[in-house]
Amino acid sequence: MGQILILEYPLIAGILSSILISYIGVYVVLRRNIFIGLALPQIAGLGLATGFLLGKSPLIFSIIFILIGVLYFTFSHQNRTIPSEAIIGFAYVFTSALSILFIAHSPKGKDEIINLLFGNILVVSFNDILYLLIITFIIFLIFFKFHRNFLIVSYDSDIAKIQKINPDLWNFIFYLLLGIAISITIKIIGSLLVFAFLVIPPVAGLMFTKNLKNLFLFSTLYGLVVVIAGIFLSFYFDMPTGPFIVSLLGTLLLLFYAIKQVTK
């Protein structure tokens, strides 16, 4: 019983993070913006590293950096001479390198790099959970209210314009919500797990579902089940939680793929 109580906060934080990110991940995959899901966590990570370096709030810096990244990605597609994938790739590699440099001379540099990559879900505080809960609630409220706008903008910007839905505005709002979700979860579950939740549950959903509603439900449920199983199993086997969950997500995806091929 005592062991389960130790896991109470990590479990709640893991559940909220996985639900939030796996749900938004469906949009990321549908928009074919998967590498934005890789670059934004790194930009948030650079914000955290800058906070550590300056001895200020890493979360505030993470949100400021994400806002800059969101603006950059929203309007970078208007540049027709450089492919947007190249711009995203540049952002990813540049911010990753800077993050490592910023914390290289910190007394706890190595630990912080590991935390940046994998988070530290086992030391999550009550305040972390409270922020996460509020942000998750607000983001879901916005997505439920404007679901159609986000989907139509993802699918065809011309149809969006005909329907008087401004693609630039809704793309900005989407990236902003994605950025905020990443900023709040990266500190808890790390950039690798954030990216894993953004991509793997929606991809698994695409293998087994035929319509949009089921895709969102499958993806969210898949993230939820894996995070609960991952936290308990990693604790039981005394393994690092973040990498364990990523491995579990990946292993199950491969298993699903094999089942799909066999039953085809």
Place this chain on the structure above:
Amino acid sequence: MSNAIEIKNLSLSYGKIKILENINFSIPEGDFVSIVGPNGAGKTTLMKILLGVIKYNIGEVKIFGKDVADVDPSLIGYVPQIKTMDRSFPALAIELVTSGITRRWPWFVTGKEKQKSLEALTLVKAENLANRTLSELSGGELQRVCLARSIVRNPKLVVLDEPATGIDAIGEADLYNLLEAYQGKSRATILMITHDWYVANHHSDSVLLLNRKQVSFGPPAEALSENNLRTAFGHIGHLHLLKGVK
């Protein structure tokens, strides 16, 4: 009869490049009009101006007497080129149609909205496709589903961007028959972009022949005259396919 579309002195330039120059025409409500022209003639640009997707520099564009920006979007149905569509998008045909009718899509669709979507699919003879995913549809089937999506709110103007692209001859013939049947029933105005002089000649009340400038506008036999086609296309190798052209 009032006009569905009215264009006066419309011009569009990007920097020094003139895309459209001095376009003038009006389309009465209920007409079937084709826009014909070679590649790069500005057909799609003109269509996007009419749909409010692209802003124009000079002139006046009115849809049902209102400025493009002020038109109620429910009055306009749009069928994009199917080759530009993402076929891997995980949606059922009925979901795509329903997306044209409710703001609560796809989470909270009422029985009435679903029924209306099924009626639109039935109207284009695609009710059997309702529960198929977009990736499972052939080009012709997808085109019919897109047509159902565009008419689900009973628009007064339906705009089609090269609807025959990517579908076979039978699918193409079916599509034009469906369009004419729908127009006869609803009295909606149909505006279609096509490369095909033959199709424009046989299905339209009027034709706009375009090559950056307005070459001609009027009944097909006049608008698609040999001289006009020569002006628009430079050569008219397939003119023999046209019947009734002066």
